[in-house]
Amino acid sequence: MKPIGIIHTPFTTLGNMPIQPNGAENSIAEIVLNNEFLDGLLDLDSFSHIYLIYLFHRSKGYDLKVVPFLDNQEHGVFATRAPRRPNPIGLSIVKILSVHGNIIQVAGADVLDGTPILDIKPYIEQFDKVEKSSCGWLKISEQGVAKKRSDNRFILK
Amino acid sequence: MKPIGIIHTPFTTLGNMPIQPNGAENSIAEIVLNNEFLDGLLDLDSFSHIYLIYLFHRSKGYDLKVVPFLDNQEHGVFATRAPRRPNPIGLSIVKILSVHGNIIQVAGADVLDGTPILDIKPYIEQFDKVEKSSCGWLKISEQGVAKKRSDNRFILK
Numbered sequence: 508m509k510p511i512g513i514i515h516t517p518f519t520t521l522g523n524m525p526i527q528p529n530g531a532e533n534s535i536a537e538i539v540l541n542n543e544f545l546d547g548l549l550d551l552d553s554f555s556h557i558y559l560i561y562l563f564h565r566s567k568g569y570d571l572k573v574v575p576f577l578d579n580q581e582h583g584v585f586a587t588r589a590p591r592r593p594n595p596i597g598l599s600i601v602k603i604l605s606v607h608g609n610i611i612q613v614a615g616a617d618v619l620d621g622t623p624i625l626d627i628k629p630y631i632e633q634f635d636k637v638e639k640s641s642c643g644w645l646k647i648s649e650q651g652v653a654k655k656r657s658d659n660r661f662i663l664k
Numbered sequence: 665m666k667p668i669g670i671i672h673t674p675f676t677t678l679g680n681m682p683i684q685p686n687g688a689e690n691s692i693a694e695i696v697l698n699n700e701f702l703d704g705l706l707d708l709d710s711f712s713h714i715y716l717i718y719l720f721h722r723s724k725g726y727d728l729k730v731v732p733f734l735d736n737q738e739h740g741v742f743a744t745r746a747p748r749r750p751n752p753i754g755l756s757i758v759k760i761l762s763v764h765g766n767i768i769q770v771a772g773a774d775v776l777d778g779t780p781i782l783d784i785k786p787y788i789e790q791f792d793k794v795e796k797s798s799c800g801w802l803k804i805s806e807q808g809v810a811k812k813r814s815d816n817r818f819i820l821k
Contacts, residue, residue, distance in 0.1 A: 508665050508751050544750060546728035549740030553800025557742075560717070560753055571703035583706030585714075585784040588791075593701060594665050594782045596717055598755070600794060625751045627742040631799045634745075635792075637757060642788045643710020 510562070510623035511547075512540035512609070516616050521565060525617045536601070536616035538624060540609040552606040556630035559616065562623045563595035582644055597622070600630055667719070667780035668704075669697035669766070673773050678722060682774045693758070693773035695781060697766040709763040713787035716773065719780045720752035739801055754779070757787055 516536040518524045525534070538559075540548065551557070568591060574580065575587040584592055601613040611627075673693040675681045682691070695716070697705065708714070725748060731737065732744040741749055758770040768784075 508753075511750050544728060544742075547740040547742045547750070549729060549738070549743060550801050551740055551743040553798075554743065555796075555798040556794050558755060560751075560755065571701060572706060581706070583704040583708055585701075585704045586706060586708040586711065586786055588785055588788070592783060593668050593704070594717075596665075596753075596783045598715060598717065598785060600792060626749060626753045628745055628755060629743055629799060630794055630797055631745070632794070632797050633799075635757060635794075636797075637713050637787055637789070637793065639712075640787055640789050640793075641710075641712040642786060642790075644707050 508625060510541075510625060511544050511627070512538055512624045514538045514559070514561070514616060514618055514620075514622050514624055516618050516620045516622070518618065519620045521619060524619065532615045534614065534616065535604065536613050536618065538611040538613060538627070540611065542609055545609050548606055548609070548611070551611070551627070551629070552603060554603060554629040556600055556602050557613070558628040558630055559597075559599050559601055559618070559624060560626040560628070561597045561599075561618060562625060563590035563592070563597050564621075564623055565619060566590040566592070566595045569593050569595075578644055580644065586643065596625070665782060667698075667782060668701050668784070669695055669781045671695045671716070671718070671773060671775055671777075671779050671781055673775050673777045673779070675775065676777045678776060681776065689772045691771065691773065692761065693770050693775065695768040695770060695784070697768065697781075699766055702766050705763055705766070705768070708768070708784070708786070709760060711760060711786040713757055713759050714770070715785040715787055716754075716756050716758055716775065716781060717783040717785070718754045718756075718775060719782060720747035720749070720754050721778075721780055722776060723747040723749070723752045726750050726752075735801055737801065743800065753782070
C-alpha cells in the first residue's frame with residue numbers, strides 16, 4: 508500500500524475538525540493525484556460523488572473500545588468511525604466539484620490537511636445507497652452531527 | 665496493514681461472481697474476526713449495515729484504464745470498482761444478520777471466499793446516504809446489475 512496522492516483541506520489541526528463529511532459540506536478541498544496515476548481519472552468527472560479511502564496518518568496504535576465523539580459510552584472500535592483502528596483506514600464520501608489534470612476539487616472532506624489518499628472509488632447509488640438502515644448507539648440529530656467538532660481524544664500524546 | 669480477519673462466502677471462483685452486493689443479497693457469508701480483536705465488536709450488532717474494507721488478494725498489478733463489467737468502453741480505474749487498482753482495496757456494504765463471538769454473519773457480500781478483511785465500519789445513514797447522486801458512464805438498470813456476473817477479465821493470467 509502506498510499513497511496515490513494527497514489531499515489539501517482547510518483542517519490543519521486535529522483538535523477542531525468536523526467529524527464527518529456533513530459537517531464539512533461547505534469546505535472545499537483538493538486532491539492532488541500523483542502524476543503517474545493521471546490516466547486513472549478518465550471519466551471520473553461524470554460522477555457526482557466519490558469515496559475517498561485514506562490513511563489516518565496521524566493516528567498511532569488503537570484501542571478496541573472507544574468513546575466516540577458522538578456518545579459518552581464505550582463501543583467497539585468497529586462499531587465506530589474513530590481513527591485509531593487496527594488498520595488506520597479512513598472512509599469518506601465527498602462531492603466532486605471539478606477534475607482538472609491531476610487535481611480533483613471536492614466538497615465535504617472531513618479530512619486532515621495532508622492526508623495520504625489510498626484509493627478513489629465512484630459512489631454508485633445502485634450499489635451504495637441503503638434504503639433502510641438502523642444505526643445502533645448513534646442517536647443524534649443530523650444537525651447535531653454537522654455541528655459537532657473533534658476534540659483531542661484521538662490525538663497522539 | 666494486516667488483516668483483522670477473513671470472510672467465508674459461497675463464491676470460490678473469480679469467474680462467476682456477483683459483481684456488486686445487490687447481486688449477492690441472498691448470499692450468506694461469515695466474517696471470522698481474529699480473536700485478538702474481539703472487543704472491537706462491542707455494539708456492532710446494533711447496526712443494520714456495515715462497510716467491509718478488504719484486500720483484493722487475488723489481484724496483482726493494475727491498469728489505469730479498464731473496461732468494467734458494466735460497460736464496453738474504457739474508463740479510468742478510479743471511475744470504476746474494478747479490482748486491479750494501484751492499492752487493491754475493496755469496499756462493500758453488507759447487512760448484518762448476527763454477531764456471535766468473533767463471527768459476524770452477513771448478507772450481500774459480493775466477495776471471494778477467503779478474502780482478508782482490513783476494516784469494518786458501521787454504515788451511518790446521516791453520513792453515508794447521498795440523497796441525490798449521478799453516476800456517469802454507468803447506465804444500467806438495477807436489475808441488470810444484480811443479474812450481472814463477473815467473467816475472467818480481472819483474473820491473474
